[in-house]
Amino acid sequence: MSQFAPESSDAIAIGTIRALAADIVGKANSGHPGAPMGLAPAAHVLFTRFFTANPKNSKWFNRDRFVLSNGCALQYTLLHLLGYKLSLDDLKQFRQLDSLTPGHPEAGHTDGIELTTGPLGQGISNAVGLAIAQAHLGATYNKDGFDLINNYTYVFAGDGCLMEGVASEAASLAGHLQLGNLIVVYISIDGDTAVAFTENVELRFQAYGWHTLHVDNGDSDLAGIYNAIAEAQKVKDKPTLIRLRTTIGYGSKQQGTHGVHGSPLKADDIQQLKTKFGLPADQSFYVPQETYDAYHAVASKGAKAEAAWNALLASYGQKYPKEHAELTRRIAGKLPDGWEKALPVYKPSDPAQASRKLSEIVLSAIVPVFPELVGGSADLTGSNLTRTKTMIDFQPESTGLGSYKGTYIRFGVREHGMGAIANGLHAYGGIIPFVATFLNFVSYAAGAVRLSALSGHQVIWVATHDSIGLGEDGPTHQPVETAAHFRALPNLDFWRPADxxxxxxxxxxxxxxxxxxxxxxxxRQNLPNLEGSTLENALKGGYVVHEVQGEDLTIVSSGSEVSIALEAAVQLQSEGIKTRIVSLPCWSVFDQQPQEYRLSVLRSGAPILAVEALSTLGWAKYSHEQYGLTTFGASGPYKKVYEKFGLTGPNIAELGKKVVTFYKQKGGEVVSPLVKAI
Structure with missing residues (x-):
């Protein structure tokens, strides 16, 4: 790497980025001008001297990844200058309804945005997933003379990101995994964080196993910034943290104060700032042609890099056709041919097993034919049953514990970090991540789960010990409210299988x-295989497990309570009360079925009673009456706990009789809750 050679265009470009940030936030009358103004020098050096990507193809697989963890207007400015599908008019629509420049970057919404950031700590944690993905895929597919997957992941993160616990979890794991392809520029702002944040961040990251550097004048020391990034690239067995001291809102009259963080600059301040940086004070959203030329040259270099990579990939295909076919399939997001034939199917006579064990059986069947399935557990492998016999741990070779070719990640007790890392694994491409813990502790990762749903990340959570059925661990571990929370999330499928x-x-x-x-x-407890259960039926999210005509009652349930409902139906039938049983393992998938089908499952004509060993919140959408938990659980053998809360066949039968009697006395037509006015 050559030494940094400043050009006259550098100062103009940096001033332009700062002025654009002020204009963008000023026009929106909302946002954060201070961070992009302070970060402009580091961003300019990174993108003009180091970053390799092709703006004309933002999905080129071996591009460097950039994550602005403390999401702000800076990234939109850079994307525009580089020539991504983001115009100057788009910058003028910052934070406006339905624009390509929402308040914080959103993956899949704006060309060139890798990850949805904004909630602090998530971006830097996602970036650990990006780095793991590169290390794994590089180790799996690179060959001598074919260094196909070798990109860097760069992150800009601020004090707020590093205060969040999720960032600490992810950074600790990144250090252990020796992810030398991860470079974080930590912006230590010359503003007042002393009221709550006085730790030595460099020493903390050194303790995690990171390589640390610092640049004390991030406002103007371009050579120092350049040299730090160049040195970071040389370190192959540690991630690097570069502490960059900057002045928030540099150039503003309010520079260095909190006032420039979250409020637009005043008009006269913006004018004097532009004058200071050699730009026309009377022009808004002004970009000198020499700045466009400099950034378009970077883009041209990236396009040439992609062309060379495509040629290398073609040559790779000639020499390694099997690996080439698998890698290109994974990059395209296509699943292996015929993989679904490996899925186990069951008869009612097959022995009862816990659904966590049934999950292990599925994983054991599909992992050998599903190389893109990469994941692990938050230190509960033996309870989650997620590591199959053919899996190798993802570890640095130097540890003697595994290999970067491994597909099983030991996340440690880091649920939130695990979830955020999984989002990064999926965002990288070529990987479908799965992660595991007790259902109760998925709540620890709720921030990451929400961003999975918002961003469309295909992350699979294996969440065992899902109700009061876990028994002796008691109410601290029994997730009575968790299903209601996650069922409420848009674009998330919450499955609670019954067999x-x-x-x-x-x-x-x-x-x-x-x-x-x-x-x-x-x-955790064994579940019998049900009569009427098939994979095809279950894929509709809900179906009739036990059908009768002219019913007096329908009981709808999910998971471990479906077999209890069936037990109740037998007793009710013996007393002359005709009872249908519906299994509803996934509400969101059921809701996507045609209305005609849904009304055939939860039909009008008789009352519907919902039963679940969790909070009943949400069940009113599908039932007239609900029975479940209105309090926390209890510690004891799981059958005793179920008895304590009345979740037994005989008690559900008694409740069912009361429901039938009530609706007969009430009189009139009983209409399905699914029949709505709108």
């Missing part, structure tokens, strides 16, 4: 719905 076929269906759905995350809520 083996439903578990296979949950995996089929999770692996084929490419832009939707899934949570598979799995039992």
């Amino acid at each position: 083996g076929n439903e578990t296979s269906a949950a995996y089929y759905s999770a692996l084929t719905r490419k832009h939707t995350p899934s949570i598979l809520s799995l039992s």
